[in-house]
Amino acid sequence: MNWIISIASLFLAFHVLISQEPSASSPVPPNPGAMLPEKEYSASFFSDDKGQNFHKSFEGGVEKTVRLKTRYKFDDHCYVSCQSDDSEETAYRNRDGSYVHGMFSVRGNYLGGHCRPVGYQALDYSYLRQFIKLCKTEFPNCKKRCKAGSYTGFIFGSYTE
Secondary structure, three states: OHHHHHHHHHHHHHHHHHHOOOOOOOOOOOOOOOOOOOOEEEEEEEEOOOOOEEOOOOOOOEEEEEEEEOOOOOOOEEEEEEEEOOOOOOOEEOOOOOEEEEEEEEEEEEEOOEEEEOOOOOOOOOOOHHHHHHHHHHOOOOOOOOEEEOEOHHHHOOOOO
């Protein structure tokens, strides 16, 4: 009977140890592969009026900043953008003419510069209700035809042309 209690207390101690959240003593860069203890970040990149967006400076590009909200904070994350036709209070314009209000982190990874959330790797999740609801919650200005976008890897240098 004593060995059962010993094993149970050992299991409980191990569970408490692995379920503790990491310390948020210093902010970490918002790069995929780093943990995100903060609630909100911003990232700088370069953009032009044609909707070209890159993480490095380019001719005709001006420095822009986009808000990154932490929905999922562990190291296996990528960012989903929230975009609409409304140009008010946006970070940048896409090539398709939509405007990005900000991005939030989800569990997933990048493939060819596109964020692939776990469970949605092979799907176009642009108009899925759960992603649109998160966009409207995190970025209330995302109103007119608000949708989710996957191509956010350019901010971190993860993209294909």
